[in-house]
Amino acid sequence: MKNLKRVEIVTGTLEAPKVVAILEENKVSGYTMIKNVLGSGEKGFQDGEGLHNAFQNTYIIVACSTDEFDQLKEPLRKLLAKAGGVCLVSDAQWLLH
Amino acid sequence: MKNLKRVEIVTGTLEAPKVVAILEENKVSGYTMIKNVLGSGEKGFQDGEGLHNAFQNTYIIVACSTDEFDQLKEPLRKLLAKAGGVCLVSDAQWLLH
Amino acid sequence: MKNLKRVEIVTGTLEAPKVVAILEENKVSGYTMIKNVLGSGEKGFQDGEGLHNAFQNTYIIVACSTDEFDQLKEPLRKLLAKAGGVCLVSDAQWLLH
Amino acid sequence: LSLYLLLSIGLKGGVELAHSGITSNVLITLGVTVLMAFLVPVYTFYILKKKTSVFDAGAIAATYGSISAVTFITAAAFLRDLDVTYGGHMVAAMALMESPAIIVGVLLINIYRTDNKNGSSNSYKSILKEALTNGSVVLILGSLVIGLLGGEKAGVALAPFTDHIFKGMLTLFLLDMGILAGKRIRSLRLAGPFLIGFSIIIPIVNAILGIVICWLLGISVGDSLLLVVLLASASYIAVPAAIRLTVPEANPGLYVPMSLAITFPFNIIIGIPVYFHVIQWLN
Amino acid sequence: LSLYLLLSIGLKGGVELAHSGITSNVLITLGVTVLMAFLVPVYTFYILKKKTSVFDAGAIAATYGSISAVTFITAAAFLRDLDVTYGGHMVAAMALMESPAIIVGVLLINIYRTDNKNGSSNSYKSILKEALTNGSVVLILGSLVIGLLGGEKAGVALAPFTDHIFKGMLTLFLLDMGILAGKRIRSLRLAGPFLIGFSIIIPIVNAILGIVICWLLGISVGDSLLLVVLLASASYIAVPAAIRLTVPEANPGLYVPMSLAITFPFNIIIGIPVYFHVIQWLN
Amino acid sequence: LSLYLLLSIGLKGGVELAHSGITSNVLITLGVTVLMAFLVPVYTFYILKKKTSVFDAGAIAATYGSISAVTFITAAAFLRDLDVTYGGHMVAAMALMESPAIIVGVLLINIYRTDNKNGSSNSYKSILKEALTNGSVVLILGSLVIGLLGGEKAGVALAPFTDHIFKGMLTLFLLDMGILAGKRIRSLRLAGPFLIGFSIIIPIVNAILGIVICWLLGISVGDSLLLVVLLASASYIAVPAAIRLTVPEANPGLYVPMSLAITFPFNIIIGIPVYFHVIQWLN
Ligand SMILES: Nc1ncnc2c1ncn2[C@@H]1O[C@H](COP(=O)(O)O)[C@@H](O)[C@H]1O
Ligand SMILES: Nc1ncnc2c1ncn2[C@@H]1O[C@H](COP(=O)(O)O)[C@@H](O)[C@H]1O
Ligand SMILES: Nc1ncnc2c1ncn2[C@@H]1O[C@H](COP(=O)(O)O)[C@@H](O)[C@H]1O
Ligand code: NA
Numbered sequence A, B, C: 001m002k003n004l005k006r007v008e009i010v011t012g013t014l015e016a017p018k019v020v021a022i023l024e025e026n027k028v029s030g031y032t033m034i035k036n037v038l039g040s041g042e043k044g045f046q047d048g049e050g051l052h053n054a055f056q057n058t059y060i061i062v063a064c065s066t067d068e069f070d071q072l073k074e075p076l077r078k079l080l081a082k083a084g085g086v087c088l089v090s091d092a093q094w095l096l097h
Numbered sequence D, E, F: 001l002s003l004y005l006l007l008s009i010g011l012k013g014g015v016e017l018a019h020s021g022i023t024s025n026v027l028i029t030l031g032v033t034v035l036m037a038f039l040v041p042v043y044t045f046y047i048l049k050k051k052t053s054v055f056d057a058g059a060i061a062a063t064y065g066s067i068s069a070v071t072f073i074t075a076a077a078f079l080r081d082l083d084v085t086y087g088g089h090m091v092a093a094m095a096l097m098e099s100p101a102i103i104v105g106v107l108l109i110n111i112y113r114t115d116n117k118n119g120s121s122n123s124y125k126s127i128l129k130e131a132l133t134n135g136s137v138v139l140i141l142g143s144l145v146i147g148l149l150g151g152e153k154a155g156v157a158l159a160p161f162t163d164h165i166f167k168g169m170l171t172l173f174l175l176d177m178g179i180l181a182g183k184r185i186r187s188l189r190l191a192g193p194f195l196i197g198f199s200i201i202i203p204i205v206n207a208i209l210g211i212v213i214c215w216l217l218g219i220s221v222g223d224s225l226l227l228v229v230l231l232a233s234a235s236y237i238a239v240p241a242a243i244r245l246t247v248p249e250a251n252p253g254l255y256v257p258m259s260l261a262i263t264f265p266f267n268i269i270i271g272i273p274v275y276f277h278v279i280q281w282l283n
């Protein structure tokens, strides 16, 4: 088992590629992505009722080391400040294989 | 970064609106919702095989302050006791923007 | 509230039944499963672009006791070593009902 | 798609009913339907209880006591192809027959369940709500009334919308259903021979019951087939959903695939033509 | 499916335009369309601002200033059924009319918003990008050009692909849309009588405007109907999406269902035939 | 839908085969197909290996060595439109040609991979399982046998089900596929000119090979077209899926869009008619 940070990001589906870009720029190649996610926040409801991605969120989970997260931190903050969304960070253990 | 509670709820898709109602009653306007979720629990399998929402779950994530959670606690407990499902709570940090 | 382990597993949709089998062998009857999940890892992108489950992941959340997890640990490790994927473990509290 | 099918069958029924008017014949047929809607789940329940848990017995009884709208619509299309007329009131019969079985099923379960955990999740209120505020029932009755009031005009106005495309829609929809049914087949491992047999034999038994009744009451061939199909068919959406919510103890891995993967295709492929020939042969 | 519809209408338009050539008549029509594309959102904005927030006003104005391709295509099919010809340039008109309303709407919002939070998420660049790199616009214009250059040949080559199936596709697609529209209806609780009235009255007003203009300019019946439909219809995909991204403060629970659940079906079921009869009666 | 298409083509094939019986001609054709199913992936592998990783080479070779059922079915429909007959055994040929390429591809990879990580995820057992328990293969062969045994009766009984709707289904399905293909196009950025060229040139090369062989063996026009299409087409579901599981090192961003977004539409739109004219011209 190895300790690491569990970073989860929710933002508009159209913004998600930007999140992935940030991950790749920082050589974080491992992430999980769930599309067609709904929700509510400062920008009001994302209820998926519009017939377009713009009305849906994407949920991204990244398990990475503390150092990797420290690199992601700033660019993620900037992106979410502009695009809206949330980024939660918690501690987790990786079952190595 | 700000410390907060990461509350995640899984319950039948037809019950999910009641969860959202509880959030709104308690002025918790931020949440993320994933529909079409499967699973297994006391009520047996929710394998999505029936051609109806009744055979699916919805997964809701709420990042809120400890105080907010203390308010949600009771009504959520009551609802889940009746409708089934689970509510997990863990600590997380919010990457402020 | 009861303390327990929050185990989350991401692996190929075609491998997911094996994860469920491991849970059932160990009498862990409670889990939540999200299909049609995308991501990236050692095996490269799972971008859902192929017209087949083989190009998608499944995301499984299990809330279980520490003892239960200790039982799951080995078989899960073996499976993921072969099939790829990740298993994250974190602490959480269960809102009893 | 199903929405469209329900709508047009409802309108059609209403228009035809506006023609015929509500005769004693109509009332008798509806009476029989409602009666059977209560009897079928009861007798099937007692058969099932011998082999399955009270919960599964009630769930399956409710499923088979109720009806499959798609099977009904297919039978109606089948009749139209053969230029056999049927009364618009049969659509009302379908709507009337959808819900009672749910209530009966849940009642029986609550009578026979050993744990006295009545109420809570399956409080009667919620059951009735489930049973009555059922989307499709509302939709059918609604469009039926529209057709009934609109009469001729509605019929003509909607003709292009309802007739031309109808057949194509139905075919497409049946194909979809067929594929879904196929996917559920493997779920039947769990069911075991008794329940698999049940899902073929009970429809036949109900069909025979229906044929005899219709024959005794001298109901027209068209109406007979539809009534028989209502009896022989099992619900695979509305009832399973209501049961899932009100009787979580019942295993959806049984009542869903039994109805969807066996009874539904059986009625569509074999049932409808066979029932029809028997009815015709009797008249 | 929609992809297919856009493609074939575009090709059709291009081929016809290759016939007719670009006459002064064509240019006048296109000029009018572009003009209206800028005027409609402006006047609707000031009406809306009286009752709603600046954000919702701009969002709804943009939605109604733009067009619904499906409504346009349905009108075109309607004309073909009646053997009424229309100019291929109307397809270009549709494409030209899709985007301006977005820009106008956002401009008006930024003029009237009290918080001076211009820029950031709704920087003009991103808006223009949204407005112009709009998939359907590109697709229509693209297929239009193909048809235009390919001329006869393209027309013939693609005839089977475009004509035969077209009608069926459209029906299927309209059914889908109808179901979607139905699902959105309940979202209208929030809208309130003013906005619900708006979503019926404004299309009519725009239609009347269009009818008068076409009559004054002596535009042919076919072209008139299509122009009127462009004015009367509201966007329910492209514009709402662009607005959602550029004006998050506006409530999608209003502008989406108004356009999708009221104006769209209204135009399809009542609008098109009525507009047509009025236009014909004037000529 | 695809399910339906596979089923009806299989039945059709079976029924025709019941007519013709299994002649030497049939056996020769099948022999050739199997032979090619092993040769094509081998020679393409060596071409690919020059420019790509061993893994991608094997994956793409397997993809192009196998077949696309939809392309085959489209060719069959194309022949029916022109009243050109073809043998039912060609359906068997399709089924036989689906799997070998997977095995060949993986074998070649394991021979040439530098890291000696054979076994584990890509153990031969699992590969064979993947290759053989392939849903569509089973489905085709199954329906083929049904048709073969049922003979006339089956043919007649299923005629309405198989013939009438067939064309419409296929059109719908091709449209869906077209849209999917369109979505994959952008993924081709990564592929680069070599692989993009490959996905057009290799089908042509294989087609020429096929045409020559058929001409030498004097195979009928109908059978020739189908055989050629089998050679020219590439799998975009079964093989990619099997490869994804057995050779994760290969990049799905290459072999999926190459087959789905280039070769598939190329064969449908240009390939089939061109191959047909060449074959006819030779006879
Ligand atoms: N407190 C929260 N907890 C969970 N998810 C949230 C929260 N706030 C926002 N979100 C998610 O982030 C999306 C965009 O947030 P916002 O930009 O604030 O509208 C929302 O649609 C939700 O899905
Ligand atoms: N221990 C658990 N871990 C994760 N998810 C669970 C657990 N127990 C129940 N669930 C989820 O909650 C849903 C309803 O639970 P229940 O009411 O106990 O059947 C199940 O279908 C699962 O999706
Ligand atoms: N570091 C990570 N964080 C989150 N998800 C991951 C991570 N690594 C892998 N995954 C998920 O696990 C799947 C399979 O991983 P792999 O077998 O390494 O390709 C990927 O497609 C991702 O969805
Ligand atoms: Na019944």
Ligand code: NA
Pocket: E040, E063, E064, E065, E066, E067, E206, E230, E231, E232, E233, E234
């Ligand atoms: Na407009």
Ligand code: NA
Pocket: F040, F063, F064, F065, F066, F067, F230, F231, F232, F233, F234
């Ligand atoms: Na091939």
